[in-house]
Amino acid sequence: MTGAQRKTLQDIADAAGLSKAATSYALRGLRGSEATQTRVRAIADDLGYSADPIARALASGRSGNVAIVGSLRDLWRQGLAVMLSEALRAQELSSIIADVDGSPQREEAVLRSLAAQRVDGVIVLPVDPSASYWAEVPAQTRIVSIGDALTARPESESVLFDNEYGVGTALQHLADLGHRSVGLLAPTLPTTPGRPAEVLAQSLGDSMGVTVTVSSSPSSVHGAALAAAQLLSGAERPTALFCLGDSIAFGAYRAARELGLSVPEDLSILGFDDSELASLVSPELTTFGWDEQAIVDAAVSALTLPEGTGTASGQVMFRPVFIERGSTARQPPPSVPNH
Amino acid sequence: MTGAQRKTLQDIADAAGLSKAATSYALRGLRGSEATQTRVRAIADDLGYSADPIARALASGRSGNVAIVGSLRDLWRQGLAVMLSEALRAQELSSIIADVDGSPQREEAVLRSLAAQRVDGVIVLPVDPSASYWAEVPAQTRIVSIGDALTARPESESVLFDNEYGVGTALQHLADLGHRSVGLLAPTLPTTPGRPAEVLAQSLGDSMGVTVTVSSSPSSVHGAALAAAQLLSGAERPTALFCLGDSIAFGAYRAARELGLSVPEDLSILGFDDSELASLVSPELTTFGWDEQAIVDAAVSALTLPEGTGTASGQVMFRPVFIERGSTARQPPPSVPNH
DNA sequence: CTGCGGGAGTGAACCGGTTCACTCCATCCA
DNA sequence: TGGATGGAGTGAACCGGTTCACTCCCGCAG
Structure with a gap:
């Protein structure tokens, strides 16, 4: 009909x-x-x-297309991409999702091809925020970047993650439990200018009397298990692992199991991002959660709202919430004082 | 510049x-x-x-927008949606992702709103394939549906899942291991005409001498744990659980743990979809995997290719591959014959 | 030599809105 | 009373392609 x-x-x-x-x-x-x-x-x-949106687009010069560009490998970001697309749809905008798989080359290629597609906005989880190819994006294309303070593009409107708070809270929690040696597993990124979270963690650790050993790890469970095993087999084995991403934490669980370490008695594990499966594993993972919907809404309105309507700086910051479950414990465990 | x-x-x-x-x-x-x-x-x-794609769209009457509509709650479908959007981008098509959350009302609302958006194609994981509102979609809009033979729309080009093969293989595997009573946990869908997989499983089970007890379960880990616990607390406890979705299987793991049943000695668990975490849990989950990329490519080319170019029937079928890991075992276990 | 078929190329209409520059007219104030 | 003011409404250009109907011209058959 x-x-x-x-x-x-x-x-x-x-x-x-x-x-x-x-x-x-x-x-x-x-x-x-x-x-x-x-x-x-x-x-x-x-x-x-x-x-008719098309006729309107032609006449007004706005296409109604928004690109979502970033490293979309892990589940958390995939979910974010879907939520972003949903939120854009509510504004009658359609989306172009491009996974750049952590590669600046692909990021560059995607940004170039986007110019031909006449998108009028880009929501980006930047891979290399300092790269020169950003300048190629037409000036009238709004860019909103999502990420922590150091991987977001300072030039564009930003939705920031308060990693300083997250890392600080995590280390404080571990320090309070008596941990003095903590391993930090951070995702591998091809270009990490200054390795922000890591440097931050080490200086914060210092001020709490905690030694932080940094190691990078792939985001996949398998790769993370390897990286964790290596960290745990070193001379001075850390008593706690802080994993910047739940998938990495899951890998750490596996490494611990393979090494015969029980969690949390022998090893405390802390995750990040509160994936749907954090409460599935045993023991349930202590981690940090985000209000994803709020993040998505902030990104979309930064793109949608007329210039200067938002905050003065064009930046919003979100703070992760600490979710304590069962994967961290006092060190050394009180049950076996000195036997 | x-x-x-x-x-x-x-x-x-x-x-x-x-x-x-x-x-x-x-x-x-x-x-x-x-x-x-x-x-x-x-x-x-x-x-x-x-x-300019917009000018071209206006003149040619094709918008270059494709909608991806379906129940996008679970991780597997979310990943599929992102992959679809990726594949569409390669064809210079942009996407509109709409999660209808298993509700026919939302499915109808989305389809109606799509008419105004002038999409020229819809890829749908249908909620209610027999609903009358499908007739409202303009005739020139191509529809490709993805799903098993009974939830896909027979009228439209389809990418089908060979669930008959999957269910048959699963039951055969369990029967070979000596299981005679199997619980089937299938996701809750508001309208499930004929409850296809369930009916199929029961008749297949009959022919193998296996009793199949069907129970529906939410797709969330929490909900599935509850449903599994209920199934396991019945008078005749099944010795194996076949879960139509890995998330449901994860819930079953938790239920087993809470009931003090060890997997796979006391209870075999079989999943479906091979999520990234299937090999993380302990024991690793035996499940069925898909060639997602092939499914995505088939759906996109069904949409893209000129009419009649594909298979005669306009349908392609994909077969899941059985991935045996460690969550199923012989029943009764050989290690403790009769002690 | 005439007539015809067909490929190459052209001008103009068209898709369906947005926006600019303009007219018209009622109102208000000097 | 006359002129400035400004709100309501209008015609036409415009966005950048696609497509229709047409002309022109060359080659070939009758």
Whole structure:
């Protein structure tokens, strides 16, 4: 039942006894008397009219397409991408999702191809925020970047993660439990200028009397298990592992199992991101969660809202919430003091 | 460096000394001499021209937007949605992702709103394939549905899952291990006409001498744990659980742990979909995997390729591959024969 | 030599909105 | 009373392609 032809602006204009121009203005509330506007809107509703997004795009120069670009390997970011696309749809925007798989080359290629696609916004989880190819993005394309303070692009509107808080809270928690040697497993990124979280963790650790040994790890469970095993087989085995990502933490669980270490008695494990499976593993993973919906909404409105409407700096920061479950414990364990 | 203005077709026409029309035809290889075509293409490449997708959309009536609609709650489908969007991008198509959360009402609402958005294709993981609102989708909109033979829409091009094979293989595997009573945990769907997999499993089980007790379960780990616990607390406890979805299997793991049953000695667990975490849990989950990339490619080409180019029936079927890990065992266990 | 078929190329309409520059007219103030 | 003001509404250009109907011209058959 495709039924009647799609209504055009001209149809509404005819029905209202107005010109196309007046009708267009009235429907968008830009000009014309209050009375006319409501009358025209009523007619449009009546006839089931809605403006053709394509024609509008051509005339107005805005395509209604937004690209979501980033390293979308891990489950958390995949979920974020889907939520972003959902939120964009609510604004009548369609999305182009591009996984750059952590590679600056792919990031560059994607950004270039986007220029041809006439996207009018890019939401990016940047791989190399300092790369020169960002300059190639047309000036009128809004860029919103999502990430921690150091991987987000300082030039663009940003949705930031308060990793300083997260890392500080994590180390404090472990220090309070008596841990003095902590291993930090951070995801491998090809270019990590300054290795922000790691450096931060080490200096924070120092101030708490905790030694932080940093090691990088792939985001996959398998790779993380290897990286964790290596860290745990060193001379001075850390009594706790802080994993920047739940998938890495899951890998650590496996490594611990293979080494015959029980969690949390012999080894405390701390995750990050509170994946759906954090409460599945045994013991349940202590981790940090985010308000993903709020992050998504912030990113979309940064893209959507007229310039300067948001915060002065164009930046919003989100703080992870600590979720204590069962994977961390006092060190040394109180149950076996000195036997 | 936004630099030079974007090139238009007129620029290329001028440079080639041809009319806009001839240039347009030549670039698309539709008319004009071979020599002219290559010459025009060379000029276009030279000037870095690429056609404006919006203008093209307006003129040609195809928007270049494809909607991905379905129940996108679980991780597997989320990953599929991201992969689909990726694959569409490679065809210069943008996507609109809509999660209908298993609700026919939302499915209907989304389909209606899509009409206004002028999508020219829909990839759907249908919730209610028999619903009448499908008729509202404009006839020229291509629909590709992804699902098993009974939840896919018979009217549209389909990418099918060979669940008959999957369920049969699973039951055979369990029967071979000596199991005679199997619990089947299937995801809850609001309208499940005929409850296909369940009915299938019961009749297949009959032919193998296996009793199959069906129970529906939410897709979330928590909900599944509850459903599994209930199934395991019944009078005749099944010795194996076949879970239609890895998340449900993870819930079953937890239920087993809480009931003091060890896997696989006391209880065999079989999953479905081979999520990234199937090999993380302990024991590693025996499950069924898909070639997701092939499924995605099939769906996209069904949408993209001209009508009738694919298989005669417009349907492709994919078969899951059995991945045996450590969560199933012989029943009763051989280690403790009769002690 | 005439007539015809067909490939190459062209001008103009068209897709369906947005926006600019303009006219018209009622109102208000000097 | 006359001129400035400004809100309501209009015609036409415009965005950048696609496609239709047409002309022109060359080659070939009758």
